Amino acid sequence: MKLTRRDFAAGMAAGIVAPHIITRARAQGATVKIGMCAPVTGPAAESGGYAIKGAKLALDTVNKAGGILGKQAELIVEDDQTTNPGIVLAFSKLAAQPDIVGFIGSIRSTQVHAIAPDVLKLGKPVMIGGTDPNLTHMGNQWLFRCRPNDSYSGRVIAEYGASTLGKKKWAVLHSTDAFGTAGGKALTEALTKLGVAPVLDQGYANQSQDFTPVVLAIKQSGADVLGSYFTFENDLGIFARQLRQLGVNIPWVGSPSITDVTALKLAGPALYNTYGVADYAEDSTEASKAFANAYHDAYKVVADGQSSWTYDAINVLAQGINKAGSTEPGKIREAILAIKKFPGAEGEYNFDQNGDGLHGYNVVKNEKGSIVFDKHIEFTD
Amino acid sequence: MDLVLQLLFTGIGIGAVYALVALGFVLIFRATNVVNFAQGEFSMVAAYLMVVFSVDLGWPYWLSFLLSLAGMALLGVIFNLGVYYPLRHRSFLPVIIATIGASILMANSVLAIYGPQPQVLQGWFDTPGIQLGPVYLDSQYLLIIAVTIALVIFNYWFFEHTMLGKKLQATSQDKEMASLLGISVSTMIMLTFIYSAVLGGLAGILVAPVLFVSIQMGSTIALKAFAATIIGGFGDVTGAIIGGLALGVIETFGAAYISVPYKDGFAFLVLILFLVFRPQGIFGERVAEKA
Structure with a gap:
């Protein structure tokens, strides 16, 4: 068979176009x-x-x-x-x-x-x-x-502790990684806007084996409420146990990790009656x-x-x-x-132009190990 | 004063854990001249064995404890035969790398079986602790301190007053001479691995109710224990104990009075100071090169 220039041109065109047609056909596929x-x-x-x-x-x-x-x-x-x-x-x-x-x-x-x-x-x-x-x-x-996002969690912890629980002497405790530092900063800023200056702003390194110095610092600060950002559940569990053992029983409002199933299992009764912010509450x-x-x-x-x-x-x-x-x-x-x-x-x-769909958090309470929905705090700004 | 006493108790408690693991480091170093970087994983494996026997199977705590220690003795045998023995005639470097490999293998094996979530292990006592005046004494820390004291006494008696202890000492001091005197060097090294695995396991079981049972628990403790052995004087049993206790107290007071986030930093700052100004540690002897 003799290959004409017309056949060659048609073949080339088909070769160039075919992958695009196949791709589009796949894109418009059955699913x-x-x-x-x-x-x-x-x-x-x-x-x-x-x-x-x-x-x-x-x-x-x-x-x-x-x-x-x-x-x-x-x-x-x-x-x-x-x-x-x-x-x-x-x-x-x-x-x-x-x-x-x-x-x-x-x-x-x-x-x-x-x-x-x-x-x-x-x-x-x-x-x-x-x-x-x-x-x-x-x-x-x-x-x-x-x-x-975390700017809302800080505001909700501050709003709930200061307005709902009526506490003004805050101890802010956070891990020193990116999450904890940003969370602690958001909480402190939110408290400042509410006219409250924390009596203690305490960071800790992840995977700490002992929180005695932290608990004693909270005790000595005279704080009447604790706001926390824990990254790892085992840190939270160790801290919660030592907090209660050393006799600190002030109200505690924590970031979502305080409601985590693993944290509840590790800390047990030490987390009873604590509050947490949770994006999901049944x-x-x-x-x-x-x-x-x-x-x-x-x-x-x-x-x-x-x-x-x-x-x-x-x-x-x-x-x-x-x-x-x-x-x-x-x-x-x-x-x-x-x-x-x-x-x-x-x-x-309610999506904003930045791509954020949610603008508030739920506050939940640990009632003898069960997480119970308390209230939702929504922000419009 | 109340604060000081509370910090002192906690520091000694956590330091005793470092001391127990450090003891395992020292014994293997004395016997083989290599550092066993899997020593921390011995603690982790023993804690998970306790979870298997005591929590999953629901067996009595004391039985689970004995079975876990027996399991650690077996692990010591396997470790010796699988990691140290094939490389015993090589330089120290391949053996150290092999122990690091074994450490990764143990950690990932437990991760594959149990997953990443930490586990809860109850302590020996129903009462979590006692309030003695202004100081709260955690019952598990009390137990850890008591066991450490008992082990110091036991080690002294065992190594100084029993034939087996003296054979172990002879092996660690000069293997060739020990062999010429009719001591089975390979058996002595095997026994050292068994004892070190049991010691590491004991530390893991004792600390698990306080720190929870997790894959990372071994490496976290081992790093501090390693620092403790250098501070105390590498190769010295008393040094390991004193180094561990000192490290626990220094980091607890450093966290309380200087900075909490830099708590781990104090331990390693002390380590660096020792390496610079007294590399032989508290109890070590200066080693000089012969001309």
């Missing part, structure tokens, strides 16, 4: 794909399992309600190994698949920071759970947060209760904050794509930012 980076291995593997369960439960709900753009939604999970290099690798694997229209990122701020440049380069929506306020204030328009709203029931029915375990935010992330993303009527990233972004009064498991979503 709508969502990528998820989750710690399947590493220190956070247990909580990662809960996060995946929450996302899958939401996906089932979305699919039963008609799916995304009339198609069934599919979740593609990559292991982030609970490390920054791990999540960069996991995200790059997912980003290389052009038919993935949106992503679920990490609950850890440090991991979100690690993938942020790649997210910006890719230009597709990524739902995150990291609570560092900077994440949505550093010019990355593709990050959408499904948990309240009894806070009807949507939270419905999620808790559905999660328990599906997996026979109690829902927690690890699963609730991924559940919301999938639902918000699906709602955004459906409202956009397209998988074009820019349109999805606009649709997510337009979401108001969306009832999620974590609370009511």
Whole structure:
């Protein structure tokens, strides 16, 4: 057979165009794909399992309600190994698949920071759970947060302790890592705005074996309330026990780790009657209760904050794509930012232009080991 | 004064834990001339064995304690045969690297079985502690201090007044001479590993009700215990005990009166000062090169 110039030109054109046609056809395939980076291995593997369960439960709900753009939604999970290099690798694997229209990122701020440049380069929506306020204030328009950020937790701890409990002599205790330092600073700033100057601002190094000097400092400061940001549950457990053993029984309002299942197990009665801020509280709203029931029915375990935010992330993303009527990233972004009064498991979503969906926290109380919802404090500024 | 007494009690309590682990470091160093960087993991493994027997299987505490120590003795045998013995004729460096490898293997094996979440282990006593005037005495710390004192007495008696103890000492001082005198050097080294694993395990079991049972617990304690051995004088049993206690007290008072976040820093500052001004430690003897 003789190859003519016309045949050659047609062949070349087909060769150039075909991959694009195939890619577009895959992008418009039978399912709508969502990528998820989750710690399947590493220190956070247990909580990662809960996060995946929450996302899958939401996906089932979305699919039963008609799916995304009339198609069934599919979740593609990559292991982030609970490390920054791990999540960069996991995200790059997912980003290389052009038919993935949106992503679920990490609950850890440090991991979100690690993938942020790649997210910006890719230009597709990524739902995150990291609570560092900077994440949505550093010019990355593709990050959408499904948990309240730490500026709110500090304000809620201060507001609850000072206004509801009526305490003015604060001891602020925080770890000296990025999370604890930022949290302690947010709490101190919030107290200052309320006209309260802490009588003690105390940092501690993670993995401390003994908190006796800290407890004695609190005792000597004459504080009548304690606000805390603990990073690790075992530190919290050791401190709680020593606090009570050394006779300090002042009210204590802590960051979300004080309500963590592991912390409750380790500290036991030492945490009774303490207060904590929690992004997820089962009894806070009807949507939270419905999620808790559905999660328990599906997996026979109690829902927690690890699963609730991924559940919301999938639902918000699906709602955004459906409202956009397209998988074009820019349109999805606009649709997510337009979401108001969306009832999620974590609370009511009202996205601001930075990409923050939630603007308040629940306050819960430890009543003999059970976490009981007390009140929700929402901010509009 | 109340504050000082409270800090002193806590410092001695935590220092006693460092001392127990430091003792394991010293015994193996004396017998083999290498530092066993898996010594901290012995503590961690023993604490998890206690969780298995006492919590998971619900066996009596004393039985779980004895079985855990027996398990540690077995681990000492395996460690000797699997890590030290094949490399015994090599220089100290491959052996040290092997102990680091074994430490990583133990930590990750326990992580694979138990997961990353810390576990709770109850203490020996139902009463968490007693209030003695202005000072609160944690019952577990009281036990740790009592066990440390008992072990100091036991070690003195064992190494100075028993034939087996003297054979162990002879082996640690000069293996060739010990061998010429009919002492089975390999058996003595095996016994040293068993005793060190049991000592490390004992520290882990005693401290677990205070610090909880976690994968990191061994490495956290071992780092301080290692510093304690250098402060006390590497290779000296009394030095390990004194070094451990001193370290516990220094870091507790440093945290209370200077800075809490730099608590660990005080321990290592003391270590650096010793390395610069008295590298042989408190009880060590200066070693000079022959011309």
